[in-house]
Amino acid sequence: MAITPSELPHYEVLALRFAHTEFKAKDAFLGRGDVHDGQQPMDFFVWVVRGDGRTIVMDMGFGDDACAHRPIKSDRHPVEVLADVGVDAATVTDVVISHLHFDHAGNSGYFKKARFHLQDAEMAFSTGRYMRYKILNRATDVLSVTAMVRHVYDGRVEFHDGDEEIFPGISVHKIGGHTGGMQVMRVHTARGWVVLASDAAHFYQNLDTDNPFAIVMNIGEVLEGNRRLRALASTPEHIIPGHDPMVLCLYPAYPGLKGQVACVHLPPLPRVQPG
Ligand SMILES: [Zn+2]
16 A cells, blocks of 8 residues: 555755855856856755654765865865764765765765665766766766775665655655766655755756756756756755755754754745845
8 A cells, every 4th residue: 555645754854064165157057148247156065864763865975085186175074064963974874876976976985884876877877988078077086986886896886767765755866967867865854845956956046047057968858857856846945956055044054053054854944034
């Protein structure tokens, strides 16, 4: 008998920031015509889903070695940020990898007990012919990818092909677009279905204007993916973009971690009216 939503667990969902940078806005969006001239701030997150006796981490951030040749440093190590909310990376059993870009797939060595949930298409994309091209491999860290290949050989990668429920009320969904096998995670919460979009939508603006982020494998899949995100989430306010600093402003802070960790399973804060 199918489980109805009212019987599904209500999970806690946290967005944890570990780094910040800024781009020229015109370099961040594919369609430049309607983009402002200023800077585009960008936060880097990992996500935690907790409840019903389980803890799932989505994405692992980057280690400092992956950034030796990049103009970005983490403010705090992602593993330390996880510890701030009581998550010990060494004991986490399930990590959902949205995609294999450097800022999402690093640090897997810290997750010694985890199995890694990944789309077939993402591993094929990240080890296949397109990685010969700088324009498509510039956001990939080959050490993170080869570490994940080793996890395959150790039997620790749980492959998915499309949409799959991984626990009651938690499912992964292949979007593609940004990379060959980009996936998002949908989570049942007390306020409805929250979708952790990761880089299926970097910023709210990518969704609101159907203007993709500038690093993209398949533009059509990004745009169709936006529709998919809206269909999966209870409302547009239930979609959590992967890099938007507004997430930390819109949602209640985790106790003691204001500006660092947002509780996205809770309703957004009331908007302050200019006055
Ligand atoms: Zn990213």
